Amino acid sequence: MANKVVKKQSSKSELTSLAEKIRQRALERLSASDTSTKDSDGKADEADESEEEVEASEEKEVEEKEEEVEFESFGELKLVPELLEACATLKFTKPTPIQAAAIPPALQGKDIIGLAQTGSGKTAAFAIPILNQLWHDQQPYYACVMAPTRELAQQIKETFDSLGGAMGVRSVCIVGGMNMIDQARDLMRKPHVIIATPGRLMDHLENTKGFSLRKLRYLVMDEADRLLDMEFGPVLDRILKVIPSQGRTTYLFSATMTSKIDKLQRASLTNPVKCAVSTKYQTVETLIQTLMVVPGGLKNTFLIYLLNEFLGKTVIVFTRTKANAERISTLCNLLEFSATALHGDLNQNQRTGALDLFKAGRRAILVATDVAARGLDIPSVDIVINYDIPVDSKSYIHRVGRTARAGRSGKSISLVSQYDLELILRIEDVLGRKLPKESVDKGAILALRDTVDKANGEVVMELNRRSKEKAARGKGRNHRTKSRENMDREEQ
Numbered sequence: 001m002a003n004k005v006v007k008k009q010s011s012k013s014e015l016t017s018l019a020e021k022i023r024q025r026a027l028e029r030l031s032a033s034d035t036s037t038k039d040s041d042g043k044a045d046e047a048d049e050s051e052e053e054v055e056a057s058e059e060k061e062v063e064e065k066e067e068e069v070e071f072e073s074f075g076e077l078k079l080v081p082e083l084l085e086a087c088a089t090l091k092f093t094k095p096t097p098i099q100a101a102a103i104p105p106a107l108q109g110k111d112i113i114g115l116a117q118t119g120s121g122k123t124a125a126f127a128i129p130i131l132n133q134l135w136h137d138q139q140p141y142y143a144c145v146m147a148p149t150r151e152l153a154q155q156i157k158e159t160f161d162s163l164g165g166a167m168g169v170r171s172v173c174i175v176g177g178m179n180m181i182d183q184a185r186d187l188m189r190k191p192h193v194i195i196a197t198p199g200r201l202m203d204h205l206e207n208t209k210g211f212s213l214r215k216l217r218y219l220v221m222d223e224a225d226r227l228l229d230m231e232f233g234p235v236l237d238r239i240l241k242v243i244p245s246q247g248r249t250t251y252l253f254s255a256t257m258t259s260k261i262d263k264l265q266r267a268s269l270t271n272p273v274k275c276a277v278s279t280k281y282q283t284v285e286t287l288i289q290t291l292m293v294v295p296g297g298l299k300n301t302f303l304i305y306l307l308n309e310f311l312g313k314t315v316i317v318f319t320r321t322k323a324n325a326e327r328i329s330t331l332c333n334l335l336e337f338s339a340t341a342l343h344g345d346l347n348q349n350q351r352t353g354a355l356d357l358f359k360a361g362r363r364a365i366l367v368a369t370d371v372a373a374r375g376l377d378i379p380s381v382d383i384v385i386n387y388d389i390p391v392d393s394k395s396y397i398h399r400v401g402r403t404a405r406a407g408r409s410g411k412s413i414s415l416v417s418q419y420d421l422e423l424i425l426r427i428e429d430v431l432g433r434k435l436p437k438e439s440v441d442k443g444a445i446l447a448l449r450d451t452v453d454k455a456n457g458e459v460v461m462e463l464n465r466r467s468k469e470k471a472a473r474g475k476g477r478n479h480r481t482k483s484r485e486n487m488d489r490e491e492q
């Protein structure tokens with residue numbers, strides 16, 4: 001954990017001195033014109049990174065698996081010894097409920113729709129049956145897993161590697177933002193499992209000689225509802241055209257799943273079994289969710305107040321826009337809360353670097369857009385703060401699901417301004433309950449306000465300056481690659 005300069009305060013005099021300290025530090029740093037701890041392009045893009053609205057219609061389309069089966073150990077699932085060993089090494093003692101529900105029908109060769117809460121072990125629920133089959137029938141390009149973001153694809157690869165390493169499984173991660181030629185070389189090494197974002201996978205299917213998925217046996221869509229959305233749909237349709245429909249097993253997994261028949265048809269499932277472990281869109285019991293009503297113009301101050309309250313904890317702050325993520329992260333650093341940003345305006349090395357810094361505990365705060373909302377498994381996230389309320393409820397579920405994972409506890413706080421009331425009501429509706437309000441120390445807020453506002457003003461000016469510089473540098477540059485890169489829509 002990065003060194004802490006601010007301590008949790010309570011009395012009024014202490015608060016004033018806290019504000020004074022922060023102000024002092026801000027002034028010192030501003031005069032040194034150093035407003036960020038990392039390289040950033042400061043692009044002021046207000047593009048909305050949210051997902052589409054939750055589907056209201058509940059159409060019945062697949063057979064549901066009713067009975068809940070409990071297994072005391074993975075041994076009862078009759079897996080190959082190498083997989084049992086890997087589970088033991090990973091300290092997976094018994095299957096989680098989604099694993100207990102999905103693995104048996106998957107081992108029988110069924111198509112699966114897996115629906116379970118965030119952090120409940122869905123990755124292993126689809127990786128284990130694939131690896132078990134692969135052991136009996138080791139072939140190149142055996143399975144392909146698609147994920148909506150690069151970071152999630154990388155994480156899924158790590159799960160396949162740790163579960164399949166002992167049986168010699170080779171996997172490759174094919175995502176946007178990385179070198180095509182290196183990836184083509186990796187593909188030529190005939191890996192068994194390909195984990196990919198859709199745009200880049202399509203690129204290789206079209207352009208990499210000798211690479212095809214004609215013999216593919218398993219197709220997995222993780223965060224399937226997102227992949228089946230409009231934005232990925234056309235690329236997905238093209239991918240599905242060039243992989244076999246006969247003899248292919250398909251798994252769809254997510255914590256929130258579309259129930260629209262046309263979308264599910266896009267995935268070309270054959271008599272799927274729906275393994276739904278909890279009812280729709282539930283969050284885990286170990287997660288405490290609250291909200292904080294924030295008067296207009298005080299959002300930044302409330303955020304800094306909260307970060308100070310949670311000093312020493314690991315926090316993800318979610319924003320709706322890339323520009324906000326960059327601004328908040330810079331603001332935090334200026335006020336000496338160690339933060340890093342993760343959003344689609346960063347190049348892939350910066351994105352990977354940011355996540356690694358956070359995972360390693362070298363930054364206590366990750367300020368991210370929804371690019372980090374789905375799937376990322378960082379076990380030590382204590383708190384999720386919604387700086388901006390997501391415009392759809394699904395996104396809320398995925399964001400708060402970054403904490404309280406695998407049975408741990410966690411907390412989420414949503415900052416609600418007068419503009420967000422409707423959004424929060426919709427979220428509460430989906431959750432089926434009201435979110436309790438956090439109390440706030442008004443004295444602390446008042447004491448912090450000037451310092452935070454001033455620092456924020458400086459940050460905005462600095463980011464604008466960088467943005468102009470970048471625009472000037474970028475003028476006349478060739479943007480040929482842009483349209484293709486845009487197919488990895490997680491960047492948007």
Ligand SMILES: Nc1ncnc2c1ncn2[C@@H]1O[C@H](COP(=O)(O)OP(=O)(O)OP(=O)(O)O)[C@@H](O)[C@H]1O
Pocket residue numbers: 091092093094095096099116117118119120121122123124254255374375376377379401402405406
């Ligand atoms: N059987 C098990 N026993 C103990 N821990 C497990 C087991 N299966 C998975 N885990 C751990 O639980 C954590 C969450 O798993 P995973 O990332 O697959 O969740 P998820 O359901 O995909 O979440 P999300 O919906 O957010 O993507 C991981 O750290 C994983 O290693």
